[in-house]
Amino acid sequence: RYADVSGLAVGHLGGSQEMKRLCVIPGDGIGHEVVPSAVRVLERLMPSLQVTEAEAGWECFQRHGCSVPDTTLKLMREYGAGLFGAVSSPAHRVEGYRSAILTLRQDLKLSVSLRPVRSWPGLSTRMDVNLLILRENSEGLYVGHEHMASADMAIAERHISRQASEHVAQRAAEVARLRDSQRITLVHKANVLPLTCGLFRDSCRNVLAAEGLAGLVDERLVDVAALQLIERPQDFDLLVTTNLFGDILSDLACYWSGGLGLAPSLNWGRGIAIAEPVHGSAPDIAGSGKANPLAAILSAALLLRYHWHAGLLADQLERAVELLLTELSVAELGDQTTDIIERELLKRL
Ligand code: NAI
Ligand code: MG
Numbered sequence: 001r002y003a004d005v006s007g008l009a010v011g012h013l014g015g016s017q018e019m020k021r022l023c024v025i026p027g028d029g030i031g032h033e034v035v036p037s038a039v040r041v042l043e044r045l046m047p048s049l050q051v052t053e054a055e056a057g058w059e060c061f062q063r064h065g066c067s068v069p070d071t072t073l074k075l076m077r078e079y080g081a082g083l084f085g086a087v088s089s090p091a092h093r094v095e096g097y098r099s100a101i102l103t104l105r106q107d108l109k110l111s112v113s114l115r116p117v118r119s120w121p122g123l124s125t126r127m128d129v130n131l132l133i134l135r136e137n138s139e140g141l142y143v144g145h146e147h148m149a150s151a152d153m154a155i156a157e158r159h160i161s162r163q164a165s166e167h168v169a170q171r172a173a174e175v176a177r178l179r180d181s182q183r184i185t186l187v188h189k190a191n192v193l194p195l196t197c198g199l200f201r202d203s204c205r206n207v208l209a210a211e212g213l214a215g216l217v218d219e220r221l222v223d224v225a226a227l228q229l230i231e232r233p234q235d236f237d238l239l240v241t242t243n244l245f246g247d248i249l250s251d252l253a254c255y256w257s258g259g260l261g262l263a264p265s266l267n268w269g270r271g272i273a274i275a276e277p278v279h280g281s282a283p284d285i286a287g288s289g290k291a292n293p294l295a296a297i298l299s300a301a302l303l304l305r306y307h308w309h310a311g312l313l314a315d316q317l318e319r320a321v322e323l324l325l326t327e328l329s330v331a332e333l334g335d336q337t338t339d340i341i342e343r344e345l346l347k348r349l
Pocket of ligand 1: 030034085086087088089090101260261278279280281282283284285290291292293295
């Protein structure tokens with residue numbers, strides 16, 4: 001489906017002479033609609049981008065008996081950059097099925113998730129939100145170690161390591177410098193979980209102090225943070241937290257950006273990253289042309305800014321989205337949302 005364009009991206013990446021390669025994994029449902037749209041937009045910004053498609057997800061499992069084939073993992077490792085659409089999950093337990101995105105995050109050590117939330121004209125109910133949630137993406141309660149201790153007692157383990165906590169804090173320092181952040185809020189529940197949350201908080205504090213950023217560090221208990229994200233979201237800049245807390249808080253916060261159609265994310269490892277819209281495969285609208293491609297497109301902007309260090313291109317893309325939403329009302333975007341948004345965005349790039 002994608003043309004392979006070779007050549008050098010001279011000048012397109014702020015002077016970088018290196019040709020960029022992208023492995024795209026549309027997945028299931030609207031992933032097949034929003035990912036191609038995001039790729040066409042990226043190709044406009046980076047004409048020499050080399051794009052190759054790979055399989056993963058539920059349809060892939062039904063075809064090959066595996067949700068992430070080895071060929072996909074190999075290609076991702078080789079390319080170092082990916083754009084993932086969404087995958088469906090069976091509603092009941094299926095023998096041998098493992099969540100595709102969790103497999104990619106774990107096998108490729110994409111141990112930080114970055115989720116920005118900002119106000120967008122025409123969609124947001126307030127215009128002063130601009131925050132970013134950095135979440136540990138590989139451990140916490142999501143290690144998935146559950147067992148029945150007895151017929152009446154289920155136990156889940158929560159793993160917090162110094163190494164993973166320090167890694168997310170190092171990324172936070174990097175992001176804080178890029179964003180010129182005035183405040184870094186560590187979100188935890190160390191009053192109730194002093195060992196796990198305590199280790200997370202102390203590891204983050206140590207790294208941020210070593211980075212010379214101790215003056216920006218602030219803390220919130222997760223329940224208070226949830227309330228304040230609703231009451232005064234404008235007070236937050238960078239939030240750093242553990243896996244489950246970050247999952248919940250980032251979905252909650254994305255309300256301010258106008259909902260799931262506008263919520264991007266980046267799964268961030270060392271030298272490898274996969275951009276991913278926060279939404280799922282949306283089976284209720286798949287095939288209707290109504291899927292909003294902006295979450296996937298804004299995820300591509302995160303790849304540009306944080307993984308490829310092409311901040312100018314990311315700015316250009318985000319400015320075009322802002323212009324589009326300023327100039328066109330939701331009603332004008334009509335029923336064939338995917339096509340119209342892509343066409344109108346390309347005009348404004
Ligand atoms: P969903 O995010 O797919 O859809 C929730 C609602 O939002 C639906 O009404 C949908 O039409 C709408 N929506 C989502 N993205 C949209 C977009 N880009 N434009 C316009 N409307 C959009 O979540 P749901 O329905 O809970 O899950 C559907 C499937 O997706 C399930 O199989 C679930 O397991 C999977 N899923 C996968 C995720 C991933 O791949 N990371 C994340 C969340 C769910
Ligand atoms: Mg989630």
